Amino acid sequence: MHISLDSFVAGPNGEMDWIKANDEIFDFVGKRISEGDTALYGRVTFQMMESYWPSAGAKPTATKHEIEHSKWYSKVHKLVLSKTLNNDSTRDAELSNTKIISDNLAENINEIKNQPGKDILLFGSPTATHSLIQLNLIDGYWLFVNPIILGRGIPLFVDIKDKIKLNLLTTHQFTCGVTELNYTVDRQ
Amino acid sequence: MRKIILFNMVTLDGFFEGLNHNLDWHHVDAEFNDFAYEQLNAVDGIIFGRKTYELMASYWTTSDAMTNEPIIANLMNAKAKFVFSKTMKKATWNNTLLIKDNVFLEVEKLKLLPGKDLILFGSATLASTFRELDLIDEYRIMINPIILAQGNPLFKQTSEPSPLTLIKTKTFISGNVLLFYEPNRENKHPTAISK
Numbered sequence: 001m002h003i004s005l006d007s008f009v010a011g012p013n014g015e016m017d018w019i020k021a022n023d024e025i026f027d028f029v030g031k032r033i034s035e036g037d038t039a040l041y042g043r044v045t046f047q048m049m050e051s052y053w054p055s056a057g058a059k060p061t062a063t064k065h066e067i068e069h070s071k072w073y074s075k076v077h078k079l080v081l082s083k084t085l086n087n088d089s090t091r092d093a094e095l096s097n098t099k100i101i102s103d104n105l106a107e108n109i110n111e112i113k114n115q116p117g118k119d120i121l122l123f124g125s126p127t128a129t130h131s132l133i134q135l136n137l138i139d140g141y142w143l144f145v146n147p148i149i150l151g152r153g154i155p156l157f158v159d160i161k162d163k164i165k166l167n168l169l170t171t172h173q174f175t176c177g178v179t180e181l182n183y184t185v186d187r188q
Numbered sequence: 189m190r191k192i193i194l195f196n197m198v199t200l201d202g203f204f205e206g207l208n209h210n211l212d213w214h215h216v217d218a219e220f221n222d223f224a225y226e227q228l229n230a231v232d233g234i235i236f237g238r239k240t241y242e243l244m245a246s247y248w249t250t251s252d253a254m255t256n257e258p259i260i261a262n263l264m265n266a267k268a269k270f271v272f273s274k275t276m277k278k279a280t281w282n283n284t285l286l287i288k289d290n291v292f293l294e295v296e297k298l299k300l301l302p303g304k305d306l307i308l309f310g311s312a313t314l315a316s317t318f319r320e321l322d323l324i325d326e327y328r329i330m331i332n333p334i335i336l337a338q339g340n341p342l343f344k345q346t347s348e349p350s351p352l353t354l355i356k357t358k359t360f361i362s363g364n365v366l367l368f369y370e371p372n373r374e375n376k377h378p379t380a381i382s383k
Contacts, residue, residue: 005327005343007201007202018349018351141200145331147351147352147353148349148352149350149352151345151347151348151350155202160335163334163336163337164334164335167333168363168365171357171359171365173354173356177353181365183200
């Protein structure tokens with residue numbers, strides 16, 4: 001997640017114009033996400049992704065990042081948390097590697113976690129993130145701290161019951177002033 | 189001109205203290221203590237809001253503090269302290285100047301005096317006022333590897349964001365990450381004097 005120094009993921013109306021994104025960051029992020037085989041989204045972020053990525057790589061003006069991420073997006077298994085979208089057979093064929101989870105969140109996620117496979121990466125999706133954190137289903141936090149104090153907005157952490165200890169794995173400093181903080185959850 | 193540095197330990201969810209001023213979650217070790225000593229030595233004044241001042245005064249003057257952290261205790265007790273409070277009657281901790289109002293003017297005066305930099309600890313309410321008045325020259329935020337869930341946020345709600353420039357970072361063995369920032373001042377709107 002891209003966060004402000006005061007731990008917001010977006011402005012009060014979902015503004016993301018303060019998030020720094022450039023080739024240095026895209027290349028860094030691209031390396032790790034190519035190591036995951038599953039992407040997890042809340043409905044709103046998923047719909048944003050669906051409206052852009054499938055065709056982004058085919059535009060004549062497509063950047064290197066857009067070409068690469070577009071390819072990755074079409075291949076990756078997608079999990080979408082949504083009570084309103086559903087898995088019915090009239091869905092577009094493009095969504096065939098997409099599974100909608102509409103209830104029993106903990107049970108469904110744990111079942112998938114217990115299957116063999118690589119890491120599941122959760123992108124954007126603040127509302128889904130809040131639920132997953134509250135249910136203790138997040139195993140690691142891969143955060144990009146932007147050089148700004150927003151003052152208000154949508155927080156990353158909402159309604160958490162107990163403290164969560166973390167282990168810092170790596171950090172990275174980007175020339176644009178963003179700092180990567182890469183943690184796993186300490187379950188001892 | 190002297191700089192005002194804001195330093196704070198924070199949790200990943202942005203708290204500088206837990207409920208009831210709890211600081212048990214601080215990741216503190218020899219590496220941190222060396223850093224804290226160097227930092228304190230490099231300034232010759234400490235700024236507080238009332239609550240942090242009272243909490244610190246009640247700790248650093250105890251024999252526990254002098255036994256467990258003698259070097260820092262000596263510095264905390266000896267250094268010039270400035271507490272900003274409209275309601276405090278008298279500041280009783282050694283070497284303190286109590287400033288009751290005109291925050292902006294008084295701070296600008298302090299900055300113009302000769303001396304080393306000044307540092308602001310804790311004091312989230314006062315720090316917010318300072319931030320809104322653009323009085324903070326450097327932010328040093330030490331993110332501890334913990335999500336505390338409940339506590340007192342360091343950065344209070346403001347309607348205006350504060351864009352910053354990252355100067356450097358330092359990662360500690362404990363998992364703490366110290367981020368050094370300066371406020372962006374080039375694009376700041378000049379303070380409206382008349383409309």
